[in-house]
Amino acid sequence: MKPLIALLLCAPLLTACTTTDQSLQPVPGSITYRGQPQLKLTQSPPGTRLPHHFVNQWGQDVYETYIIQPDHSLKLVSREEMTRPF
Numbered sequence: 001m002k003p004l005i006a007l008l009l010c011a012p013l014l015t016a017c018t019t020t021d022q023s024l025q026p027v028p029g030s031i032t033y034r035g036q037p038q039l040k041l042t043q044s045p046p047g048t049r050l051p052h053h054f055v056n057q058w059g060q061d062v063y064e065t066y067i068i069q070p071d072h073s074l075k076l077v078s079r080e081e082m083t084r085p086f
Contacts, residue, residue, distance in 0.1 A: 024076045029054040030064060032074055040072040050074065059084055 026033040031052055041050075050066040061082045066074040 024079055026076060027056065027062075027079075029056055029062060030076065031066060032076060036073050041068055041074075042072055044068050044072075046070045046072070056081070 031037060041048075044050075046068050048068045050068065052064045052066060054062050054064075056062050061084060063080045063082070064076060065078040067077050069075050
């Protein structure tokens with residue numbers, strides 16, 4: 001009986017931990033905001049990380065990381081927004 005109660009209590013927590021494809025969407029200022037860039041990064045091998053920094057419309061510093069895919073397109077994998085100190 002106790003294992004069943006433990007399972008019922010833990011089930012919602014386990015379902016919250018499942019991974020889903022919640023890929024980041026480009027925002028104004030992102031390299032891929034209006035689609036993939038016309039210039040392909042053919043000299044860089046697939047798997048290379050590409051950092052990108054810009055300031056968004058609210059004055060926050062935005063740091064993004066892209067990974068070059070096997071077809072030499074860019075995939076946005078992380079974004080961090082920081083408020084600028086006054």
